[in-house]
């Protein structure tokens with residue numbers, strides 16, 4: 001029997017499992033001391049910035065937009081290639097996503113196109129740090145500051161990444177992380193915002209908890225019609241256990257990626273993604289298939305890999321081609337790199353518990369399938 005190799009798998013240690021058991025026995029399951037401890041630990045990891053957790057990065061991004069006062073008739077510049085949540089939250093607050101193309105290898109938004117897209121209606125830029133590869137953050141913030149735009153970083157992939165030696169989340173406007181089980185650390189489902197002005201933090205807190213504040217002897221007042229996206233202590237206990245391993249996990253990811261690059265250093269059968277420096281946390285490893293030269297389709301390639309016991313994902317189809325975004329007027333041909341990545345990308349196995357020999361096996365299998373399917 002071949003060992004099954006998924007494209008990702010979370011690594012939860014026994015100590016973390018034990019800490020969850022303790023929370024379950026404690027009688028306090030929802031937001032409490034563990035959430036406070038996780039926010040403090042993340043804040044200390046991110047240079048002392050304020051950190052507020054949520055039930056997902058999707059919730060965090062939406063709260064960040066609301067905190068910046070973005071709503072009806074506003075426009076937010078964002079890449080056409082990301083997980084669809086990035087654009088969905090912009091639509092959900094009543095604003096319009098203004099897409100720009102991405103670099104073919106970086107998958108990050110093209111800053112030249114960002115500058116060109118700025119008009120008086122634009123209120124914010126929402127970059128995605130794809131696979132944990134930082135955008136040129138200095139140039140991004142220079143553009144934003146020049147035009148008075150707020151930056152809401154979709155850093156769902158980027159916990160533990162750094163730009164020119166500065167951790168992502170330790171600087172900048174509002175930086176949103178995801179702790180979904182696929183991400184570099186998990187709280188099962190969860191997310192966190194780092195940064196924000198005192199007013200923005202107040203809005204985030206109100207929006208994530210019914211708009212309520214403690215008030216006088218009567219108990220509570222409701223200041224706005226807030227929603228509910230507070231993390232539980234059970235989830236936070238998982239996060240605390242994971243955060244202890246973050247540096248080790250990310251360094252293992254970099255080692256595994258180095259092996260992929262080493263084995264494919266000479267005429268690789270796939271187009272490799274951009275490789276950043278040690279600040280690249282490698283959330284996913286996503287080469288492009290040379291489909292125009294192959295007799296097989298991407299689903300057939302994925303099926304052939306599956307037959308060999310290797311899981312392959314797709315991160316991501318281009319957002320503007322989804323029905324909901326075509327309905328906003330977007331169409332094929334507008335963002336050629338996003339469209340090509342959307343068509344050709346495959347996510348190969350990458351997670352901290354992988355062996356180096358697993359990388360060898362993936363490389364050997366991909367090379368054999370692609371070479372065998374060449375026209």
Ligand SMILES: Cc1ncc(COP(=O)(O)O)c(C=O)c1O
Nearest residue numbers: 056057058083085156178179180
């Ligand atoms: C780029 C990006 N943004 C946002 C999200 C949403 O994260 P969550 O699942 O925590 O809501 C994801 C999740 O995959 C993502 O990849």
